[in-house]
């Protein structure tokens with residue numbers, strides 16, 4: 511996720527998966543994770559005295575690297591593809607404004623996408639039959655003649671699948687079911703403008719209220735056999751039970767999140783049979799809902 515978002519914002523891949531690892535990418539991701547941990551403590555009034563200084567250091571670090579990347583993107587005037595940074599300068603935004611916006615985008619995007627993908631792979635690994643249905647749909651589009659075993663990076667040589675309605679429909683079902691069982695964040699948050707009575711409780715104005723998406727997604731009242739991962743389940747997010755990308759003021763990168771997750775899952779599922787052979791994984795509710803421990807998946811290369 512971190513690598514790909516660089517392509518969109520700066521017109522350069524950020525090398526987070528380079529063979530030798532990319533130190534800067536790891537430091538950036540660490541700063542993002544630390545910042546969200548501190549924000550989580552602040553939201554729940556359990557801040558530590560050192561949090562403010564740590565948040566400032568991490569945000570300064572993110573800002574300085576992002577600003578350098580913005581400047582590099584803007585100096586790459588010869589590129590045929592425009593970066594978001596260059597589009598924003600043409601709208602008269604200053605380098606500082608673009609940098610601030612981009613730090614926000616990093617903060618809002620890296621964790622939810624990585625976590626959703628992690629949970630989706632975990633559920634797929636435990637549901638070989640769902641994986642097989644998805645793989646068959648992908649194979650219909652990616653023909654044998656396109657398969658080049660010695661050129662793994664070109665294994666899916668064209669991006670036809672990005673527009674294939676059958677693949678997209680099934681991908682949407684997989685992600686919807688992943689959101690239901692393991693939504694990456696707590697839920698939607700708002701500060702009450704006026705005092706309200708909610709479910710019989712009197713809540714004063716200026717209180718931070720939040721939906722609890724994962725809890726609702728697992729309630730038998732709304733979903734039959736709620737703990738079963740079943741992409742064929744019929745439900746409607748707009749029913750207000752779950753709103754994965756928000757309502758009213760919504761996610762600014764939903765389209766990007768969907769594309770990145772589609773590309774990642776199609777590549778993984780078409781190339782590997784994924785399995786998970788250990789006990790159930792729990793989750794830790796923080797600003798972002800994390801797995802309670804490392805998820806170890808077994809990946810076996812598929813034969814076409």
Ligand code: HEM
Nearest residue numbers: 618619622623626698754755756759760761762763766767
């Ligand atoms: C699975 C992935 C993602 C989920 C579930 C998700 C969900 C959300 C939600 C629920 C909000 C809050 C809306 C509200 O204020 O109530 C939000 C805000 C936002 N998201 Fe996402 N998001 C995802 C990925 C991304 C990505 C990839 C980007 C950028 C490329 C992004 C950019 C943003 C931005 C900029 C905001 C702030 C919007 C504002 O404050 O007005 N998100 N997202």
